[in-house]
Amino acid sequence: MNWIQRYIQAARPYFPASQRDDLCDELLAQMNDQWDEVEADPNSPTRDAQAKALVQSFGHPMRYASGFHTQQALISQPLFEVYKLVLRNICWVLLGVFSGYALLHGLSHSEVHPVGMVLFIITNTVEHFVWFFTAITAVFYFAENQLRKMLDLDSWRADQLPPLRPEWSTCSRGESAFNLVMNVVFAGMVFGWFPALETLALEYPSARTMQLMAVLTPIIGSLLISFAGLHLYHCLRPHWDANSLVANLLLNAAVIGVTALLLTVPEGGLPQIIGTKPESEVVVTVFNRALNSILLVIGLWSAYEIWRDSRRWWQLRQLTQGG
Secondary structure (H helix, E strand, C coil): CHHHHHHHHHHHHHHHHHHHHHHHHHHHHHHHHHHHHCCCCCCCHHHHHHHHHHHHHCCCCCHHHHCCCCCCCCCCCHHHHHHHHHHHHHHHHHHHHHHHHHHHHCCCCCCCCHHHHHHHHHHHHHHHHHHHHHHHHHHHHHHHHHHHHCCCCCCCHHHHHHCCCCCCCCCCCHHHHHHHHHHHHHHHHHCCCCCCCHCCCCEEECCCHHHHHHHHHHHHHHHHHHEEEEEHHHCCCEEEHCCCCCHHHHHHHHHHHHHHHHHCCCCCCCCECCCCCCCHHHHHHHHHHHHHHHHHHHHHHHHHHHHHHHHHHHHHHHHHHCC
């Protein structure tokens, strides 16, 4: 019976979210009925081997679950679930980004216009959402076959699943979609928004600082895109595996390297936000100090993830070998 539970756990993420529990119960009942028939056969193989053969007869969990999705006009299921999550999260992230941008813009200028700030937030959020919506829809439409291949495992077998999947092995598709959007948005900021930040009085203390930022911009942007790719992988396959754990380890090691480099820059060597209003000086000072503190927090978090994922990789390896 353990094989049946493994199959249901593997198929569960691919069922429609609104019917997931009911469909899992239906699948369990169907498998139990067939299992009762198999057990009634006195000439059947051993109990464990027969249970394994039973779940394998249902085919790949993704293929089985995809039969319960209604087909969409542009995006097929189960890609449509990931597609909705990405668009939903990108809407909230863009709203937060432009709200913060408007706040900083107000701090760096002598006059504040609340109505203008609200209109700025709304118009820019809608405009950029349209661009993101178009790009993401095109990716999911034209790369559908490639994305569906990531969902599928051609040589899937029941005994490839660890005997006891730990709780940490399951990823939330919603969280993965949110992280995907965050990394894409921040990558866009790194690659294309530095010129726009001049309107916030972003100043480079020296030519050496400009050279440093010119070198780090493609490195940081590439790291963000790589993290976005990893989160897309987890949107499609909501389980940690050995490959994704190793990729996360390498990316976090690179983050620590970049963070260590930035922390060695002398004080005042990084771009600073300059406030033009006297009453905003305290807020701006706190903001600049917070930027430096964020670097340390990012480095410490990456170090924690390396320690955590190293343990997970070792545990997953032991479970896989034991299965």
